[in-house]
Amino acid sequence: MLEVDGLRKRYGDTVALDGVSLTVGPGEMFGFVGANGAGKTTTMRIVMGVLAADGGEVRWRGRRAGFETRRRFGYMPEERGLYAKMRVAEQIEYFGMLGGMGAEAARRSSEALIERLGLTERRGDNVDSLSLGNQQRVQLAVALIHEPEVLVLDEPFSGLDPIAVDALAAVLAERTAAGVPVVFSSHQLDLVERLCDSVGIIKAGRMIAGGTVSELRARESRKRLRVVVTGAESGWADRLPGEIISKTDRPPHGDFAQAEATGRYDEVILTPADDQEVLRVATSAGRVQHFGWQEPSLAEIFREVVA
């Protein structure tokens, strides 16, 4: 288990981290979410020992993580760093050997990763001749080569096309399946929602929410009901019991031809006082096309808690 406990960091007068704590269990994928400058990168750099904290500590398997422990972590920094004039395979092997592998083991592991990440044809090319997406794959290979016990990835998905995103996600899933805790930061909240077992939201150096995505949803106080009715008289929605959050008579995708055939289109999102009463009002007003609880997306939760 990777434990980050009460990290504090200040740069001059600005407080970057104000007691950040998080826990990532074995095989858990942890999504680290927050606005720019909220403290994600600072936290990750402290976890990797690249930056010293003013207070708090990082523990791995219950022990304070020192240099030798962190050598077994894999890291992908926010600003990508590779030797421009070094060949792909050679570079990946080099980092493997720095991570403590023998030459032969590094070579084999590097070949496997190159194959896995679709870099086979570029293995002998200098890194600076690669596309950004491919450079990012090399960067990931560098983080993975020494079969790390923990993965810390700062914005690993930024700038990747959907296929590369899937490839990367698959590789990460493999690692978590092998019991490796993975921490990654991202602004692509749909991706975080899809991939992560748990999520932490950081704001101005403090963790303001955390847990599994469903836990976060459960904490969401207002439950939202989405009702779609066609062929109703205008003004019917006023009779709905509860607080209306949004209301529209524009059919989705501007499908007015469809609306013409079925009559007026109404979509209402509300926090119901009595959901059964809402259903009764809706069926009596017109034809109910949709009636269901609406799960807030991570993006909505994020906006809400950060606001």
Next chain:
Amino acid sequence: MNAVALVARREISVRSRTKGYRYGLLVTAVLVAVLAALPKLMGGGTDYTVGLVGTQTDRLQAALTAQVQPGADLTIKVTRYAGEAAARKAVADGDVEAAVVENATVISKTVVGRGLSVILDTAHRMVATEENLTAAGLDPAKVGQAQQVRPMKEVTLNGSGEDATVRTVIAVTIVVILFMLLMQICTWVAMGVVEEKGSRIVEILLTAVRPWQLLAGKVIGLGVLGLSQILVIAAVGLVAAQVTGAVPELPDGTYGVVAGAIVWFLLGYAFYAAMYAAIASLVSRQEELSGVLTPATMLLMVSYLIGFLAVQSPDGTLTHVLSIVPPFSGMVMPVRAAVIEVPLWETGLAMGLMLLAAAVMLLAGGRIYQRAVLRTGARVRWREALSSAS
């Protein structure tokens, strides 16, 4: 393999693969070989062709060839002609550079070259004097003996005898090569530091190796490259000088001087590499590098200029003192040692002091590097880099 060796190996393999390194080494080696062989190459004109006409041709020819010292870089080819007309034609056609008729007239197209003129004049005087003395009733054999004069021995007051010129050439070569190599390799160290810092590779590297290991590996790797360069240059220079016979005999102690220069390179390199690395770690972009390196480069330049000064006045007060004071000693002492005999204790003292200075610089540079290398963005101030909080 340990981390330092890994880092060093990477520096060597990546840097030696660059075109700049390969061509640089090739060009330098060729340059040194040409320099060493230059006297021989330039001496191509010392093949003289002379035409002779008249009754004294046997004696003239003997007098001409007698001037060719064994081992010297000079040949005189003599052709005999039946009469003045034939000789004139040969000169006009360029078959011979000059023709001597009856040991009284020299025929040439324009003015006889200075070297050949001296040779012809000497031969003319020898034969004519012999003629006159014999005519005055002296024994021709004794006259011949009397004419056997040994050339003068040269003694130079500034420098060590007949080798002074050669020693100067060696000293200049040493100071130029030391300067060029120190400048080049230390710049590589600085650029490497900024490359890693600017691209943030250093963040990944430092999760796997400690800062001092990274720095040591870089300095050692590039130092090995520099050393191999200086060894190649020294070997090429010495071999070229021997093979071409440009320097029939290198002055006593030349090999010692060259070996000393290599030791001085290593000491100077340790000092300047640490300094360059520390300074480079303060900035994040290559464009900022030359500005921030200026003081260090100035120091290197001043050492170089004083080293040059030492070629001319190896025992001047300034050069004498600075040949012992680090870091100037790194370039001044090898020059002094090449030009004159330097007392052993002075060499020992200078090396000891330089070693100490290099050790201090390595420690201080390592600390600055460690503190500054992860602080990307704005230039790190000296005060911040040196303060104890990191």
